[in-house]
Amino acid sequence: MIDPTKPDLEESVNVTATHERVVRGAAAASRENKLTENGAEPVSLWVTALCFIPVLAAGWTLGNAGTLFSYKDTVKSGYVRMIPDDGEGDAIPPKTALDAYMAKGAKIYSKCSGCHGPDGKGDGANYPSLADSKWVHGETERFAMVILNGLTGPTSTGKTFGVMPAQGAGMSAEDLACLMTYVRNNFGTKTGDVVTKQMGVAALEISGKRAKVGAPVTGDELTADHSKNLPGDVLDPKTMLDPKTLEPAAAQ
Amino acid sequence: MSTASSQTPVNDAIRRAEIDVSLRHPVMFFFTSGAAWLAVAILLGIISSAKVHSPGFLDGCAFLTYGRVQSAHISALVYGWGCQAAFGSLVWLMARLSRQECRAAGLILVAGHVWNLAVSLGIFAILAGKGTGMPWMEFPVFAWVPMLASYFLIALWSMVQFKVRPAGHVFISQWYILAALIWFPWVFATAHIMIHGFSGNPVMDAAINAWYRSALIFLFFLPTGIAAAYYLIPKVTGRPVYSYSLSMLGFWSLAILGPWAGMQKLTGAPIPNFLPYLGAAATILIAVPAIAVGVNLLKTAAGAPDTVVNSPTLRFTVAGVICLLVVAIACVFLNNPAILPGTQFSMAGYGFDLLVLYAFFSFIAFGMIYFVVPRITRREWLSSRLIKMHFFLSVYGVALVVLVALFGGAMQGIGLEAFKQPFEDAMTRAYPYAVATTLAWCFLLFSNVFFFFHLTLMWLRLGRRSSHPTLLGVHHDDEMHDAIHGPEGDIDNGGPGSATAHSH
Numbered sequence: 001m002i003d004p005t006k007p008d009l010e011e012s013v014n015v016t017a018t019h020e021r022v023v024r025g026a027a028a029a030s031r032e033n034k035l036t037e038n039g040a041e042p043v044s045l046w047v048t049a050l051c052f053i054p055v056l057a058a059g060w061t062l063g064n065a066g067t068l069f070s071y072k073d074t075v076k077s078g079y080v081r082m083i084p085d086d087g088e089g090d091a092i093p094p095k096t097a098l099d100a101y102m103a104k105g106a107k108i109y110s111k112c113s114g115c116h117g118p119d120g121k122g123d124g125a126n127y128p129s130l131a132d133s134k135w136v137h138g139e140t141e142r143f144a145m146v147i148l149n150g151l152t153g154p155t156s157t158g159k160t161f162g163v164m165p166a167q168g169a170g171m172s173a174e175d176l177a178c179l180m181t182y183v184r185n186n187f188g189t190k191t192g193d194v195v196t197k198q199m200g201v202a203a204l205e206i207s208g209k210r211a212k213v214g215a216p217v218t219g220d221e222l223t224a225d226h227s228k229n230l231p232g233d234v235l236d237p238k239t240m241l242d243p244k245t246l247e248p249a250a251a252q
Numbered sequence: 253m254s255t256a257s258s259q260t261p262v263n264d265a266i267r268r269a270e271i272d273v274s275l276r277h278p279v280m281f282f283f284t285s286g287a288a289w290l291a292v293a294i295l296l297g298i299i300s301s302a303k304v305h306s307p308g309f310l311d312g313c314a315f316l317t318y319g320r321v322q323s324a325h326i327s328a329l330v331y332g333w334g335c336q337a338a339f340g341s342l343v344w345l346m347a348r349l350s351r352q353e354c355r356a357a358g359l360i361l362v363a364g365h366v367w368n369l370a371v372s373l374g375i376f377a378i379l380a381g382k383g384t385g386m387p388w389m390e391f392p393v394f395a396w397v398p399m400l401a402s403y404f405l406i407a408l409w410s411m412v413q414f415k416v417r418p419a420g421h422v423f424i425s426q427w428y429i430l431a432a433l434i435w436f437p438w439v440f441a442t443a444h445i446m447i448h449g450f451s452g453n454p455v456m457d458a459a460i461n462a463w464y465r466s467a468l469i470f471l472f473f474l475p476t477g478i479a480a481a482y483y484l485i486p487k488v489t490g491r492p493v494y495s496y497s498l499s500m501l502g503f504w505s506l507a508i509l510g511p512w513a514g515m516q517k518l519t520g521a522p523i524p525n526f527l528p529y530l531g532a533a534a535t536i537l538i539a540v541p542a543i544a545v546g547v548n549l550l551k552t553a554a555g556a557p558d559t560v561v562n563s564p565t566l567r568f569t570v571a572g573v574i575c576l577l578v579v580a581i582a583c584v585f586l587n588n589p590a591i592l593p594g595t596q597f598s599m600a601g602y603g604f605d606l607l608v609l610y611a612f613f614s615f616i617a618f619g620m621i622y623f624v625v626p627r628i629t630r631r632e633w634l635s636s637r638l639i640k641m642h643f644f645l646s647v648y649g650v651a652l653v654v655l656v657a658l659f660g661g662a663m664q665g666i667g668l669e670a671f672k673q674p675f676e677d678a679m680t681r682a683y684p685y686a687v688a689t690t691l692a693w694c695f696l697l698f699s700n701v702f703f704f705f706h707l708t709l710m711w712l713r714l715g716r717r718s719s720h721p722t723l724l725g726v727h728h729d730d731e732m733h734d735a736i737h738g739p740e741g742d743i744d745n746g747g748p749g750s751a752t753a754h755s756h
Binding site: 027028029030031032033034035036037038039040041042043047050051053054055057058059060061062064065066067068069070071079080081082083 | 261262264265266268269272421423424483486487488489490491492493494495496497498499501524525526529530532533534536537538539540543544547551552580583584587588589592626627630632671672673674675718719721
């Protein structure tokens, strides 16, 4: 339909061909085509099909949206970014055996300091002191048994403090060795020797073979069965070790 | 106002020319200052993109740090170039389609200067470290009131023109122009008042900001670009729009879906869980209007393939419409549950913004500029070679930017999601794409040098005085004895003889 009152909707006419006197400067405007009426093509099937793809995708998104206010479905549990090994482990300078074991032991001792105190002195009333205990600084097997199984009855000083709970659960041989080395070289008298990982393994074995496995040891049992040092090669405390693996480090 | 417009083509031409003359200054101002901001935005884009992969680049002074340059870059692109190109197009289109001369050219020009001043001060404030840190709303609080006020001064007259138009037919472009003119202040004012005016919950402020970015794209830049395309393609080819039903579908689906999109940018944020997923679904569904409009316009243009090849306007416009279909694909690709969680902190969001702002909107804006500027300056473009360079380099550059940002963003997102891997892995994955983004921006700068130079010459009124358009004749036409300019001829000759000469 052509409506003569709407000049922009007519057939295209070449202005300059029909009329000589073109307005100066309106050349571009006179060259223009008219806007025609809209076409009336139906929406074809394939366009409908194409539009159906986003509809499906939108349904997929909404279907995965979980519930209105719950984040359980969409948020990953345990989403903690891994801290990468930045290669600095290789660069840590080796330490002497004593220092390397002590450094690890210090971290484990944090569990003990609740009762025995950061200075290892206990409180004199409910918790015994480790600083000058004969059992701590004496034979290593006896000390290891106390840590692993706990203690009931009198301590080395003869005073009874109550029951020390077993600390062996989840404790590896290395943990035990480091902890013992730390306690024996940090409070009061310093023995200056290292309880090695190998000794720790032996301690766990011995502890597992006790007659009353799991029960706290008593002073009598310690004196009877465990008044000896743990088996294993004695390690020179000056040996240089890798502080992470506690294996002898390549000489630097 | 000449109500007695007689129906002779000459009177028609005079009428059009009068409208063009009345809008000469404001529209030319919007296009040229917009192009200047585009240059600024591209330079800032190169700097900020280079910092992604080479943090040491230009790290000597505070105002060139990434946080400021990236904000300034996107603000210059959106408000300096995007909005101004849109204003110029909307104002001119509405006047032409309503057949009304502009009676407030001076006011629009003043408002345009106020807008520019606000944008300039805003950009300086961002570079001085006073930005708000909200994406796309980085301008300090002082900027948005003058921007909104000058917008009303710019847009008001177009509304009036529509109101007093000659009775009868409303062209499809006018639906979109009117929609864009109404939606822009709604979106802009809502977001700024909600965030700066009321002190609400900061998390909800972030959600409003995400909605604002999406709404500005889908409810302002999209309809503006579509309006221009619906005008230019039928106008230059002289063919009717393919399907009225598709036009209706395209318009109303966008109007209904657009406002729901946006909050998917906050997937995983502590806002009610359904909001991001609703936004994601709505964004996917934006593909429906994009497909409807894209198919409709491409079918219209397909009726005149020679014209599309020869006309600078149509080349850019049709490329922009093809990119609209790419927008549809990107909407589906980036917002499905498999990809969505990874896109939040990756380059993909930036890639999508660029896809709409540059590949779709800017291409159509370039088409608009190539169509309108000869009419308002009354000069023809000087060189088809400059236009060709601009077109091809833009296509390569924008394809590279968008592909890299979308694909690189998806790759980066996969790396970010793999939380059992170190964070560096995600960065390593993104690195080559970041380098490619910088190169692509350099490419776009190079392509636009041709455009800026050409537009400057037109602005200086150095265009050709001729009744023949500048065409991109690919085949050697016998009539074109100078392949650069098309057939020679002065203004008073018999006029174009061949069918291709019509197409401009």
